[in-house]
Amino acid sequence: MNLLYWLDPWEPSPTVVICVLTAAILYARGIRHARVSLPRQVAFWFGLVALYIALHTRLDYFFEHEFFMHRLQHLVLHHLGPFFIAWSYPGAALRAGIPFKWRQRFVGPVMRTKPIRATLDVVFHPVVAVLLFVGLIYFWLLSPIHFKAMLDWRLYRVMNWSMVIDGLMFWWLVLDPRPAPPARLAPGRRIMIVIAAIPPQILLGALIFFTPRELYPIYSICGRAFTWISPIRDQQIGGLLLWIPGSMMSVFGALIALRHWMRLSTRERLREERREMPSGAQSPAPARAH
Secondary structure, three states, rough: OOOHHHHHOOOOHHHHHHHHHHHHHHHHHHHOOOOOOOHHHHHHHHHHHHHHHHHHOOHHHHHHHHOOOHHHHHHHHHHHHHHHHHOOOOHHHHHHHHHHHHHHHHHHHHHHHHHHHHHHHHOHHHHHHHHHHHHHHHHOOOHHHHHHHOOOHHHHHHHHHHHHHHHHHHHHHHHOOOOOOOOOOHHHHHHHHHOHHHHHHHHHHHHHHOOOOOOHHHHHHHOOOOOOOOOHHHHHHHHHHHOOHHHHHHHHHHHHHHHHHHHHHHHHHHHHHHOOOOOOHHOOOOOOOO
């Protein structure tokens, strides 16, 4: 089996191809006009490729037939991929990649409409953002809901896309490097919401890990990809993936938000010092040579 075999999607999805290709084209166009550093470009492409691999490759078979692989998929869809995309702060590049006439005629007017602005105000509210981020994990891991989602391909895709969209919104809110405004949250509040998301993830991961009975029998019913792993051991590994790596991603997010806060505080303090400095105390400009 070569690389092309693994890149062949288990269940082809035109939606995934169109969304990923559109984002890639807009970003590639945009970085020609917007100044984007190489580390930010690497972070964006890494996040986008990670989302594609988790959604549209042969690995999807294993995601559907083993619980710990499913948790690994959602770790990428909800945490890793969106985290790196948001960390790259691609808004300016993506916006520059849209033709100017389209931005002027379609994108700008749509984003300024009251329904869109009201919706964004709700989903980006700090309390709502935390509840959505943690609540979606809990919701899709409810045993009856999970059972139906893994049997119905339409619900399965809704589940995966909901994790991607929510992950992008949450990490975009947390990792925004700008001061507020124009950012929606002050740096301190960004740290608070990402820290607030850690305990519920630890609690759910520990609950799944320590439960002595099989919580998700759908994988035994449909056939497991790794028959040498017992259902309980599979469940324990899945719980650990939610418990440790999922929580660690939130810790990394809090550290980056803290770094932005320190940088912005230093910049604001320097500006205040310049404003308070008397004009006579400023060092004279060097004489221009003739």
